[in-house]
Each structure stands twice: as C-alpha cells, then as structure tokens.
Amino acid sequence: MYVAVKGGEQAIDNAHKLLAKQRRGDTSVAELGVEQIRQQLPLAVARVMTEGSLYDAELAALAIKQSAGDLVEAIFLLRAYRTTLTRFSASLPIDTSAMQLNRRLSATFKDVPGGQLLGPTFDYTHRLLDFTLLAEGEFPGPEAQADAAVQDCPRVLGLLAKEGLIKEEQDTGAPVADITREPLEYPASRAERLQALARGDEGFLLALGYSTQRGYGRNHPFAGEIRVGEVEVWIEPEELGFPISIGAIEVTECEMVNQFVGSATELPQFTRGYGLAFGHAERKAMGMALVDRSLRAGEYSEEIVSPAQQEEFVLAHCDNVEAAGFVSHLKLPHYVDFQSELELIRKLRTPSKESAQ
C-alpha cells in the first residue's frame, strides 16, 4: 500500500542517470565540447552570463552543456555557483563611451560622430534556412582593414544633453546596494531596479517593453543608441590607491530616448531608459531600456496604470530562476493541502442543516 510514496531515494538516483543519458544522446555522434559551445553559440553564452550575473564564458558554456541547452536551467546553474564565490572588490563604473565598438547604431540621427557601424547582426538577413550549414566546411570571413583608424565615438544621448534637451542623470553618490546580498525592498532605488532588470528574464522584459509600445503605459521610445563592444574593467584596490585594469568584457548598451511633455515647473524634455547586458544581447538590452523608462513613471509624475509601470509587479516577477522554481514546485507532492481542500469541498457541498429544513 505504501508503494505510491516509497522508493524516493532509488528513483532520484535513476532519474539522474536517465538525465545524463538524454543529455549525451547518441554516443556514435561526437560529444559536444564546452569550447565549441563557447565559440559557436556565443549568443546563448551571452544570455546565460547576463541573467546568471556572472561574466565567465567558459562556465556559462559548461552550464549550457550540462543543462542540455535549457538556458533558464543554465542560468540557474551559473547563479548557484556564483553565490559561493568570494567578492574581493567592486569595480569602478565601466566607461562605455571608451568602448572598442563591434556594432553601433542610432535610430535618431542619420549620422553621428564616429558613424554608424552595422557589425555582426541578424538584422537585414533574410530568414531563409541556410542548407549549406547542414554540411561542415569553410566559411568566407569578412575582409579586415588592418590600418583602420580608431575614431572617437561619443555617446549619442550625450550630444542631446549638451543642448539641455535630455534630462540629466544625477549620481547621488549614495552607496549602491547589491540585490544579490540584501533583500530588495520597495520602493527600490533606480540602481536596484536596474540590477534586477539586468538579471531579469529576456522574454519577460521583451513582452513588457512591447506592451508599452502597444499602449499599456506608452512613452514614445526611440532607439537613441545601441552599442556593442569591449570595455575595460578597472578596480581600485585600497592598498594601491590608484586604479588598475583587470581585463575587458563585451557588453551591449542601449539608451532609449523617450518623450516627456513637461510639467508646471519643467519644460518639455527628452528622458532616457537604460539597458545593459553582457556579451551581444540587443533584444535584452532594448527590453530592459523600455522597462527602465516605464518604471520611471513616478519620477516624471506620469499616471501609473499599466503593468510595465508598476515596480513591484515588474521586479517581483522578472527573475526567471525564481519564477521557474516556484512554478515547477507545483510538481512537488501537495497531498496534505489537497486532502484538506478535498475535505473542505465535500463539507461545502453538503447542504447545511438549516437549509435542508
């Protein structure tokens, strides 16, 4: 009679073995190497690093391999590893205007200092399956210009700021909380919000950003600038007293320009939404920028009516590791609660003595 609820230990062991078998697939096909994933699935690696909040392409690729390509699971693996790491320093803010650009575009100006740079992108590809990829072979690489000069590429929104047309961002100098160490409390600071959005699920932010475009909290966005490239990371150890570079990371930055109609005390101005992601992750950065701006509704005295404008709604639900965990926990046994509900519903369906009379 107890068969139904016994045997947990053996079942778990067997499940792990079956999972390993499923992950490996047909053993007559060569095993996928972590370095292959890192080199040939860089966009998956970028997403796992971004939402896993850890810049380590090798570990992200390992997580993708271990999770058999389930990226939310890979993000979870990387996060669980990240928690165990010691923090030895906080970096200085990265300077994205000094970025070594791989791609840069502005939808607001035809030409900008430094120019537009299309770079590697799916944009303008025809989404036709390329059957030549079924076979392995050489690929025609781009022609590189060895003597190309590096140009200054000031940030587009900075140009607007010079004219006073865009709201200045104020750095209050307040210490920046770390939402992975301290619980998020509401109302959150913008720094905390941006941290949460940076870790947030790409699909969720994409959908919420999209909802603002369709009228749920509309705020007229333009892609002021999207830039993808490498930036140096600097730290300033206390015992040294001067900053040192510890390496470079690839990031995608998106700044949205949004309308602001002004108020009794302020002239009309443009405002900004900000998105940043590790690696090449434009969709994530754009979704994040749209949602960042819509969450600033309170700051600009806009009416808060739509989901994308509600801080608690967005921040409490944007984390896919939390969401996936809580949804998947429905697979755990709930016999006891369900038994209680069964008993209750039977009781509620029994006509009470008074109504029977």
Add this chain to the structure above:
Amino acid sequence: MNAATQPRPQAPRDEAYNFAYLDEQTKRMIRRGLLKAVAIPGYQVPFGGREMPLPYGWGTGGMQLTAAILGAEDVLKVIDQGADDTTNAVSIRRFFARTAGVATTERTPEATIIQTRHRIPETPLHADQIMVYQVPIPEPLRFIEPSETETRTMHALNDYGVMHVKLYEDIATFGHIATAYAYPVTVDERYVMDPSPIPKFDNPKLDMSPALMLFGAGREKRLYAVPPFTRVTSLDFEDHPFDVQKWEHNCAICGSHESFLDELILDDQGTQSFVCSDTDYCAQRVSQGRAVQ
C-alpha cells in the same frame, strides 16, 4: 521500511563546500535575522536570501535557516507531506548529509532539527527541538492585498480588518471558513502570521509548543519565528470557533483515529483508503503492535 527508519550516523562531508554549504558570513547574517525574528514573534524579517543549488519554491528558505543553525552534533530529520521518503525530503536530507556530514533520522523524538514542508509531526515536540518550516508565500495578507508596501504598513498599524472581513465573507457565503491550510494565526496577540501551508489540523500544535519554530521563505527573502511557549491562536469568531478536520475513517495501517490521514485511491472504481500522512508516527504505532489486522 525497517532499513530506512534506522538513524544514519554522521557521514564524511564534502570538503569542497563550507560546512552546510553556506559561507560563515551568510550564516551569521541569517542568525542575526533569526534573533530579530525570535525577539518579535510573527514579524517577517527581510534577509539577504542566497541562491541555493535547489530551485526556489523547493525549500530554499528552510534550507538556508537549517544551514545557519546546524551544528556538527545535530541530528536532522526532513519531512515533506509528513513523510521522510518523499522525493524532495530525500533530496534535502541528502544535501545536508553531504555538505554537513550530520547524522539524520526519521524518528521525530531523536531529531534536534526537523525541516518540514506542509506538516507538523504528530508526535509531540520537546524543548530541545527546532522546527524549520519551508514557506512559499510568507505574507498572510498577500491574496487580499498584492502590494508588499501596503501589507507592511497594515502589519505596522495592526490593521487586520480585511482578514476578518474575508473570513466573515466565507461564513456568509458557505456557512464555514473556506480555508483548509495555511490558515492564518495571531502570534503573541500581535502579528497575524501565515503558519506555512500546513493543514489547519496542525495549527493547534503551534500554540505553546516547547519547541522553537522557525519559518524561512527563500524566494520572498523573509524569515520569521515563533519562540517556545508562545500563544498562537487561529483566527475565528465567537459564534464560529476554529475547528480542525476530522475523519470518519481510521488509518488503514496503524488504525489511528487521531492523526491527519491521506486519502489513497486504490482502483478504477475510486475505492478509497486512508493512511497516516506522518509516516514515522504510523511506523512507530505499528512497531508497538497496533497494526490493523
């Protein structure tokens, strides 16, 4: 069943991780939170919940509290739905056996720490024991008021009118309070608290318990506590006093009429059978010769 009920002695622990997985700073942060929680019974203390290697919703809050209070000499029992051998209980017990090398047991009286999901053991607890509850939604007012900012204010102002209105509406509509588990309680005549999704059958066991009760919600990053010998009352009305579930059946294995029974469906005709949800309680009664013949 007999092999499994033997206590498992301390095992060599996995040295790749700190004792009980979490680093000492994190454990200290959690213990500080717990001290505050014990000092203000029923109050939800925010804490810097960490990502655990198990999914959110699967007991990460309870696991972090257990990790923070666990010592090398502790004897750990883990139950889910009252049973020691449900898959998630097995998984959590193994996690601590591996990372802390502590002894584990299925016997309620032998355990010093009992981590649980959805039940309180039938065997009365004693003063040397700590119960750790896994909590999905720590906020008892959440399904009435979704905003955290609002509910924190309501707790601060002792403004629990909406909860009583909700219970009253149940009575007006159904003739009963239509909450069967996670039934709200008042702790020490001050805070309204979610006792975690235990059946309301277990609520009376919280009142004046000699054991320390700790509650951890990992995803929501909240912890709270009921210290030993604290008044815990289930919300009710004078003319609709709180009562617990009763079964017309006895346990098909040990014959108990006092314990919480799980319903099993045995065949396509829907033939029911009822067995104790608390497997240790049931097994002990059987070993004392009370098996149903």
